[in-house]
Structures are given as structure tokens and as C-alpha cells.
Amino acid sequence: DAGVIQSPRHEVTEMGQEVTLRCKPISGHNSLFWYRQTMMRGLELLIYFNNNVPIDDSGMPEDRFSAKMPNASFSTLKIQPSEPRDSAVYFCASGPDGRPGYGYTFGSGTRLTVV
Amino acid sequence: DAKTTQPTSMDCAEGRAANLPCNHSTISGNEYVYWYRQIHSQGPQYIIHGLKNNETNEMASLIITEDRKSSTLILPHATLRDTAVYYCIVRGGSNYKLTFGKGTLLTVNP
Numbered sequence: 377d378a379g380v381i382q383s384p385r386h387e388v389t390e391m392g393q394e395v396t397l398r399c400k401p402i403s404g405h406n407s408l409f410w411y412r413q414t415m416m417r418g419l420e421l422l423i424y425f426n427n428n429v430p431i432d433d434s435g436m437p438e439d440r441f442s443a444k445m446p447n448a449s450f451s452t453l454k455i456q457p458s459e460p461r462d463s464a465v466y467f468c469a470s471g472p473d474g475r476p477g478y479g480y481t482f483g484s485g486t487r488l489t490v491v
Numbered sequence: 492d493a494k495t496t497q498p499t500s501m502d503c504a505e506g507r508a509a510n511l512p513c514n515h516s517t518i519s520g521n522e523y524v525y526w527y528r529q530i531h532s533q534g535p536q537y538i539i540h541g542l543k544n545n546e547t548n549e550m551a552s553l554i555i556t557e558d559r560k561s562s563t564l565i566l567p568h569a570t571l572r573d574t575a576v577y578y579c580i581v582r583g584g585s586n587y588k589l590t591f592g593k594g595t596l597l598t599v600n601p
Binding site: 380407409418419421424426431432467469474475476477479480481482483484485 | 521522523525527533534535536537540542582583585586587588589590591592593
């Protein structure tokens with residue numbers, strides 16, 4: 377099992393540019409999460425998908441952020457336009473079920489720097 | 492979800508057992524206790540979870556008090572690679588959300 381795969385590992389972009397982060401969850405997992413980690417705010421849940429459907433996007437900072445899950449094996453998080461305050465490490469996680477009693481597996485993250 | 496309280500940091504000698512405490516005095520009956528850790532520059536890693544009974548897996552043991560108001564994660568033989576931030580999280584009911592606090596920075600010393 378290759379685990380949760382995220383790409384790219386590092387992204388440096390200029391303010392105003394569009395950024396797309398990618399995630400491949402573990403096969404068979406029906407729950408997918410996007411988290412963001414900063415020194416100031418720690419780990420924050422951005423959005424939760426269950427069976428490819430967005431269930432909770434209350435953590436998405438603003439309209440500049442959007443996430444999609446077109447199929448069970450792929451999800452994207454897009455920021456357009458990007459701003460310096462979006463600089464953070466973005467993690468994708470997947471789980472076999474969103475209900476309690478199951479652990480989630482996190483990817484290695486994408487470190488985004490907006491200059 | 493119930494709030495958890497963990498020490499900010501702990502030290503442990505290599506080869507010794509590391510015992511990481513967590514208080515969750517407001518835990519409710521259907522809430523599980525989860526432990527994750529985050530090694531520097533990596534994603535959080537699931538370690539173990541439990542509801543009422545003590546649990547053990549290849550990574551660690553989880554001891555939950557009878558009243559379920561606190562728990563202890565035990566790494567039986569800590570190595571330098573166990574240096575990480577350890578998060579105790581309570582989650583239950585229909586809640587899918589993992590809410591991370593500040594955790595405990597465990598430093599394993601040679």
C-alpha cells in the first residue's frame with residue numbers, strides 16, 4: 377500500500393497565481409480530508425468528502441479556495457488567486473469510514489510558499 | 492467533542508518507556524480516544540485508539556482509566572525516531588472531524 381499520495385511536495389508561486397494541490401487517497405477509503413497547518417493556527421480541517429461528495433466545507437477560508445473530488449481516487453485543492461497568507465503545509469488524509477472507530481492516514485503534505 | 496489536556500513537552504531516555512498522559516474529563520460515553528503523532532516535516536501518523544478497554548498494537552499501548560477521564564499512551568522502548576509531537580484527540584458520535592490541539596512534544600534523548 378503506497379499510502380496517501382500528495383503532489384507536489386513543494387510549491388513556490390507568486391501572489392495572484394493559481395495553485396492546485398493533488399491527492400490520491402488509499403484505495404477503498406471513502407472519506408477524504410484536506411487539512412492546513414501553520415505555526416500560528418496549527419492543524420485545521422478545511423474540507424471533508426464522503427463517497428466523493430463534499431460534506432463539510434466550513435473550514436475553507438474563503439471563496440479563493442475550492443476543492444473537488446471527481447472520483448474515488450483523486451482530489452484537488454485549488455487556490456485562486458493565491459496570497460502570501462496562504463503559505464502553509466497542506467495535508468490530505470483518507471479513512472475507511474468517517475465514523476468514530478477508525479483511524480485516518482495522512483499524506484506527506486504539500487509545502488506551499490506564496491511570495 | 493471533549494477537550495483534551497496534555498503536557499507541552501516531555502523527555503525520555505532512549506530504550507526506556509515513554510508514558511504520555513492525557514486528560515479528557517468531559518468525555519462522553521460514545522467518544523473514542525485517539526492518538527496521533529507528527530514527526531518533524533511529516534504528516535500526522537495514526538498510532539492507536541480506544542473506547543473503554545486498554546489497547547495494544549505494534550506501535551504502542553493505550554491505557555484508559557476506568558472512569559475514562561484520562562488516558563496514557565505508552566511507547567514501551569522509546570527510540571530516537573519516536574521524537575515527535577503526540578496528539579491526544581477525542582472523537583465520537585457522528586463526528587468525523589479530528590480536532591488537533593497543541594499536543595506533547597516528546598524528545599527522546601540518547
